[in-house]
Amino acid sequence: MRILNDAPGEAAGGPALDIVVTRHDVVDDSTFRDSGVLDLYEELFPASERDDSDDIVRWVLSDDIGERRSFVVGGRRMSYRLDSRFFILRAVQRAIGFGFFTYDHASRLIFCNHVGVHRAWRGGGLARTFYREMVDMLGELFPRNIGVVLEVEPFDRDRLESIITDLERSGGRLLEAHEQATIRKFLRVGWYHKLGYSFFCDARTRQPLPCRSPCLDPSLPSSAWAGVEEDYWLMWHARNGVLRPAMKAGRLWQKTVTTIYIEILAKSLIEEDPRGRQAYWDYATALVTRTLQQTAATEVCLASYLGHDDSPLLSRWRRLAIDLPI
Structure with a gap:
């Protein structure tokens, strides 16, 4: 304790x-x-x-x-x-x-x-x-x-700005459920940025790299697996004084994706029924391979995205003084 x-x-x-x-x-x-x-x-x-x-x-x-x-x-x-x-x-x-x-x-x-x-x-x-x-x-x-990694739900930046602009013009109104969801995703990112987290981003566009999580229920028919996959962005926070500066963000990205979706997710699910879940193993590893292939030519960097303290959008949201727990 x-x-x-x-x-x-x-x-x-x-x-x-x-x-x-x-x-x-x-x-x-x-x-x-x-x-x-x-x-x-x-x-x-x-x-x-x-x-x-x-x-x-x-x-x-x-x-x-x-x-x-x-x-x-x-x-x-x-x-x-x-x-x-x-x-x-x-x-x-x-x-x-x-x-x-x-x-x-x-x-x-x-x-x-x-x-x-x-x-x-x-x-x-x-x-x-x-x-x-x-x-x-x-x-x-x-x-x-060497550090902590986590998933956050993606949000559309243009949609976010549109919601905030409309709220400013209307002088305040009730938020629709889908609008609340978008704002909450944004605020969660801001909270993790305050804790020192960064996104894995495309160094050219500064956009978070997309990642796709396999189906979490191998007992479903294999035809249903793709339909329950989820899209995420991944965030990273290095342990102070441990991560070598020489470690490239691209290598860390590959390690992170493989760790979350193969070492932690797929292997634990397969180990429950190795003989009966061969098809799931093939599916999950193929999905992870596809994610890494899609970013293989991308120069990866670690960066913030919208949620840091001086973000104009975050400042505009705060001025609206809307109570929306995340």
Whole structure:
């Protein structure tokens, strides 16, 4: 357990906050569930964005525990080694925030699966303080890690500007659901930029590189897999003083895509049924290969995109003073 120093709630006379982590402070199924963190997870993320709760419990307590796991698919032996951790931010022993991360020992990359803080506790910079504390704890747990990567949902820049311009002209109005979705994507990017994250971008256009996630459910008919793929942009935050300056952004891009979609996603899904999921393995690896081929001739750089503090669009949005939690 770690006490969250200088927590906004404590400074204002509220309850002291602490952080506990699976397999260190939380070692069994009942303690994990009784914390209320899975209820909070379901409250903050729609069903389409959530992992199954039982799967999460299995991953963080028994499956992804830093041990090498091996399997044979198509006559070829493969292995992977993951360590998944759930951090729980608590007030009076109840979950008010969480972070779900997976460390891949082969690449030394940490993948940020989900982060969330209860809406009532988002003031005073608590979410940012909590996130930075988790990253420090990850550095202690995995001292060889080189940084954290995550997916964010793409948004259309022209559409975003059109929405903000219309709101300015109308003097304020109710946002349509699709408009709220676009603004939220933009604000999430801004939040991660504040934490020091950068996009993998095309150095010529300064646009984030597109990435496509395979279907997450191999049990679906193979004809349905392509229809449930998702488009993402990938963001990166280097661990201070660890990543060598000589590492090229293009090499890091290739490592990141392969780690997220092969080492963490595909291998864990295949290992559940190696004989029955040969077709899924072929599909997932082909999709990742296609992503890397499409960017093979691209000069890759790490850069911000719209969401940094001095972004004109972000300034215009703030002046509208619309309360839209992300």
